[in-house]
Amino acid sequence: MRHLNKLFVAALMFAGLSSQAQDSNNPWAITIGANAVDTRFSASKKLEDQFSQYFNAKANWNIIPSVSFVNVSRHIGDNFSFGVTGSVNKITKFVEPRVTVPGDYNVVNPGDLSYYGIDGVINYSFMNLIGSKVIDPSAHIGGGYTFFGDASTGTVNGGLGLTFWFSENVGLSFRSTYKHSFDETRDPSVDVPSHMQHFAGITFKFGGKDTDGDGIYDKDDACPDVPGLKEFQGCPDTDGDGIPDKDDACPDVAGPKEFQGCPDTDGDGIPDKDDACPEVAGPKQFNGCPDTDGDGVPDNVDKCPNVKGPKENGGCPWPDRDGDGVADKDDKCPDVKGTVANNGCPEVSDETIKKLNAYAKTILFNSGKASFQKQTFPVLQSITAILKEYPNSRFSIEGHTDSDGKDAFNQKLSEDRAKAVKDYLIENGIDSDRLSSIGYGESKPIDTNKTAKGKANNRRVEVKLIK
Structure with a gap:
């Protein structure tokens, strides 16, 4: 007993x-x-x-x-x-x-x-x-x-x-x-x-086992090693947002259920954990970041967030040294103001062509030859300067003669004189692929060949714009 x-x-x-x-x-x-x-x-x-x-x-x-x-x-x-x-x-x-x-x-x-x-x-x-x-x-x-x-x-x-x-x-x-x-x-x-x-x-x-001491026995405890709450089958809710830690994608910060317990500080519908700009509202397509200038480059990676620019240039506009509206990378004449239609190069006006031909009419050759008279060189230099203003334009140099002499000789002479002008221009800085030359002999007179004055007018060089 x-x-x-x-x-x-x-x-x-x-x-x-x-x-x-x-x-x-x-x-x-x-x-x-x-x-x-x-x-x-x-x-x-x-x-x-x-x-x-x-x-x-x-x-x-x-x-x-x-x-x-x-x-x-x-x-x-x-x-x-x-x-x-x-x-x-x-x-x-x-x-x-x-x-x-x-x-x-x-x-x-x-x-x-x-x-x-x-x-x-x-x-x-x-x-x-x-x-x-x-x-x-x-x-x-x-x-x-x-x-x-x-x-x-x-x-x-x-x-x-x-x-x-x-x-x-x-x-x-x-x-x-x-x-x-x-x-x-x-x-x-x-x-x-x-x-x-x-x-x-x-x-x-x-005989019951409660490893974490939360009053919920291990057999019924979904988190037996961590103290928790009865309403969550023994699992904790550290941030107190009503979502147990085991189901909470952000267990240390309170957030709504629709975002698995993660907050959305800026209220843009993207939880902070997935939001590249959690403090500023932005669209989903940019991971929650705004695009202030609307150029398709979100502000967080836009080097010029207030000015539109392409993604390839970090959201900044391409440089345009000559200010003609054509970016330097696309401007075939980056240092000369031109037009968009002409890839940033200036377009040759009718006035310019008239000016070129006015100079060209004063080109003087030695009689019966393709060599220049001395007083012609300033004229050639003026033509060269004008062509350099239009680096993206192509020109044709045409030679013409009067009707004196044989046709074959005149044809050959016109070709040689046109080529002589082209060669001078190339030697003085004009790209060869911008120029071509052709001779027409006596076939395209612009005046009568019965007078000395008319013959003088027919002996000429013309500059034509190749379009």
Whole structure:
């Protein structure tokens, strides 16, 4: 008995350290308390006699003033548990019918018989069925072996129980079990009679594991190694935005659910984690960055965010040294102001062509030759200067003669004179691919060949713009 008392005290200490849990979380239970043996149940033949004396503990119950039973059980699922009960008692009250007076009973002392029982118990709890967390009615069946003085026998058991839970894992339990013996006599010296055994004790559930100590057991904890909240199955919500960290793309910063818990500081519909400009609203196509100048280059990479420019030049306009609206990279005349239609080069006007031909008419050659007279060189230099103003334009140098002399000679002379002008221009800085020369001999007169003045007009060089 002394050992059972010590075990009871240890169990109480254990209960004080236990945390709350349901049966599925704390599958093990131990119940320690006292038991009472009542032999009147089988001695009474009438049902009303059996129940009228049921709670007459003083007259019929055998109790020892000590911890006298221990039950260890394990939850096995679906409200069922299986356990083993060991109990001890001392039989000093044995109820037997009085032979001389039918319907009456004697309570005798059979000699302080020792009572020992070892029983297997299958228990079914109705607590979930009735939806209670405090009141736990149950039914049980089982069997075991009972030692009654020198007698012993197997029994088939069944009964009812009731537990009041102070917390989810500490409760006060009561159980009454009918133990049916197959011995047919009621001689306690040789038989073990059928009898009732009542139990009252404290039940402690244990065995649940809560690694992170958040009050949610590991089997139900989606984050068993990190303390969390019950509404999130034991997972934390560090930033308090209502999204558990395990589902939160930004667990340390509060944000709405539509962005997986990430904030959108500038309110442009792009969460900060994906926003290249989280402080300034911008369209999705530019990863949340604005394009102030509307040139298709977002401000965060635009070297000239307030002036339109191509992406290839970092969002800045291409340089245009001559200011003609044609970027230097496309301007074939980057240092001379021109027109867009002429790729940045100036366009040759009719006035310019007239001016060129006015100079060309004053070109003088030595008679019958393609060599220049000395006073012609300033004229050639003036023509050269004009052509340099139009570096993207092409020109044709045409030679003409009067009708004096043979046609073949005149044709050859016109060709040579036109070529002489072209060669001079090339030698003085005009690209050769911009110039061509041709002679027409006496075939295209512009005046009469019957007068000296007319012949002089027909001997000429003309400059034509090649379009």
